Amino acid sequence: NEGRMHCIVAVVFMIALNVWPLNSEVPVKGLRRHTRVLLCDLLFPSSIAKWRIEETRAFIETYDTDILVPQRITGFAGHEFPVEFEETQDLFPVHGLYDLLIFDPAFNYLQSRVNDVDFNGTAFNRRFSFSFMLRKRTRRHEDLDFTFAHYDAVYSIFQVVFELLMKHRDSALFSVPHFIHLYPGGGMNVKRLCRTLRHRVKQLQLYLVVTMPNILEMVQLHCSNVMTVVAWGLPLMPRDPSQTLSCQQRAPHAYQHSVLGVATSSMGFDSKKGLGWFQDFMLMSMKMLPDANIHWYVFGQASNTSQNITDPSGQATNHVLHKVPMLRQTDLDEFYAKKVYVYINAEKGGNGWPLGTEAMMTGAVLFSVDHYNVARLFGFHTMSLNEQGVLQGTDVANFVLLRSRGGAGSSPQEAASILARLYHNRDLLAIVSKRSQKSICGLVSYERQQGRIFSAIDGAVAHQGRRLAVAPLTDASPLAVHPAK
Structure with missing residues (x-):
């Protein structure tokens, strides 16, 4: 039954994560x-x-x-x-x-x-x-x-x-x-x-x-x-960790930079990447933060363009939309590390969680859907707003859960409100960023x-009795699990 299956999965996860000698x-x-x-x-x-x-x-x-x-x-x-x-x-x-x-x-x-x-x-x-x-x-x-x-x-x-x-x-x-x-x-x-x-x-x-x-x-x-x-x-x-910028902590002063970079990806099909959700979120954020310096990055675009975004009255704002083509991975890591503080994963395809891991590894705070409810199992805890609009979970939060398929999580408006808190409270941004980076780098080490x-x-x-003479896996090994028949 479903409950028993989730129990098996949880036990296998704990064994694989904590018992197998590194x-x-x-x-x-x-x-x-x-x-x-x-x-x-x-x-x-x-x-x-x-x-x-x-x-x-x-x-x-x-x-x-x-x-x-x-x-x-x-x-x-x-x-x-x-x-x-x-x-x-x-x-x-x-x-x-x-x-x-x-x-x-x-x-x-x-x-x-x-x-x-x-x-x-x-x-x-x-x-x-x-x-x-x-x-x-x-x-x-x-x-x-x-x-x-x-x-x-x-x-x-x-x-x-x-x-x-x-x-x-x-x-x-x-x-x-x-x-x-x-x-x-x-x-x-x-x-x-x-x-x-x-x-x-x-x-x-x-x-x-x-x-x-x-x-x-x-x-x-x-x-x-x-x-x-x-x-x-x-x-x-x-x-060799020195071969990548991932999992290297940002300098403390980096979080106090006035410009806040927010990114998402359009690699793949737009309908599955949640670009409509991202656009709603961006418009809500502009409404809440009309004078903020926020640069919005959409990766995987056909051309490299930048434009200032105007408000509903046609007035220019400090919000800038950047369309960025596919980047070589080493260049993308450097881009994340230098310019991106929040990464949005609103994808609808239900692929692996979390998409946006690469950005999180450089210190970006992830706002993400969780179609299969695995975030907590992987050691992630969300920030959210209660009914009074008070930010809660900040003592343990290392990401922000976005609502999908009618489940729990923040709507575009609620996510925009959380982004506004992080924009004004850069110390909180730094805390969540470092907590998030530590969690994800442990998971994907x-x-x-x-x-x-x-x-x-x-x-x-x-x-198999081939060339490598080491102990074989057994049914008791945390890496080898015979599926239930």
């Missing part, structure tokens, strides 16, 4: 370099999406990793996603170590950009029904031969990637442990996945990495004989994300 990878660090992993993604290489960058970088740094791109995405919702090998040299330590095997002739233009003159990646054209692959140069002796049997583990970012691999019909896919990171979106349909695999699950060592409690519930409901790795949130931090996933991979490989 230093569990120490004994196997040296051995991991001999574990051969195939990482599969649809967007590599790209300079956007922090979680994707950090997850990919961690695999390259930790394991003997090759990268397969089954079907490269080049655009979505009006945005282009070019193949960025040169632009990501500082993000991914692959240059000089890998050959590019080009399966789809549409990507033959990459031959001269990536490969040395002594390696012809176009010789692999149409060899397999994939886009391209980065393979270690030390594997040139394998020539045109590609099989999943070469690997100790396969890791798919998104369910749709795994389903593309299934079409390859390589029986060796079922002979190695396979991990699927079940992010919301990405063609995620747990019921369909489990139904497809039901007759093969005994041959396939399948591990599902779950990012949200509602995903865990679906896995427990529809899958059997499948191991589950619990890693709430996103892998957003590198192993390298140890609690990549560390847990890698420990699961180590155990799966050892259980």
Whole structure:
């Protein structure tokens, strides 16, 4: 029943968050370099999406990793996603170590950009029904031969990637442990996945990495004989924290800056990003704060423009609307850290909570919907207004819950009133900001994300009796939970 399921989820969360030793990878660090992993993604290489960058970088740094791109995405919702090998040299330590095997002739233009003159990646054209692959140069002796049997583990970012691999019909896919990171979106349909695999699950060592409690519930409901790795949130931090501006505290004087930056994103479809809610909120805020210096940023726009906003009478105000195009992730982090103090996530799609994590990691206060009621489970507590208009919860608050689907939370008018309090009380803004940053950086830390996933991979490989000799995962492990049958 529903109550029992929520209880199971809560217990699994507490175990995964508090019991699993964060230093569990120490004994196997040296051995991991001999574990051969195939990482599969649809967007590599790209300079956007922090979680994707950090997850990919961690695999390259930790394991003997090759990268397969089954079907490269080049655009979505009006945005282009070019193949960025040169632009990501500082993000991914692959240059000089890998050959590019080009399966789809549409990507033959990459031959001269990536490969040395002594390696012809176009010789692999149409060899397999994939886009391209980065393979270690030390594997040139394998020539045109590609099989999943070469690997100790396969890791798919998104369910749709795994389903593309299934079409390859390589029986060796079922002979190695396979991990699927079940992010919301990405063609995620747990019921369909489990139904497809039901007759093969005994041959396939399948591990599902779950990012949200509602995903865990679906896995427990529809899958059997499948191991589950619990890693709430996103892998957003590198192993070396100095490689990013995220989770670095802002200087105390930064909060006293007269201009307050408020941001949202329109990446994706406008109807799902809550831009109508954001516009209502902006107009309410202007009405309450007509003389305030507030800069409003909307990311993911087609062009880079700025304009002063006029009031209903046509008079210019100090409110400025900035439309900002897609930014390289490192530039976006810097933008957040320097200019954004409040981030609005009013999205309607019900994707992972919280969208806006990247901004929060730099110190922005998040105003967010919570479609699956997981904020408190993740350690977040909201500020709100009571019936008398008094701000409450300030002693523990680390975000502001926005109303969605008729549930609890602040309306645009109430959220605007809370923004006005933060604008006038910069000490409170600083307190909530630091509290928020500490909470989110703990949730998405390298140890609690990549560390847990890698420990699961180590155990799966050892259980398979392959190269990495470490203790296997067991049913009692906090990372391995057999779903209820």
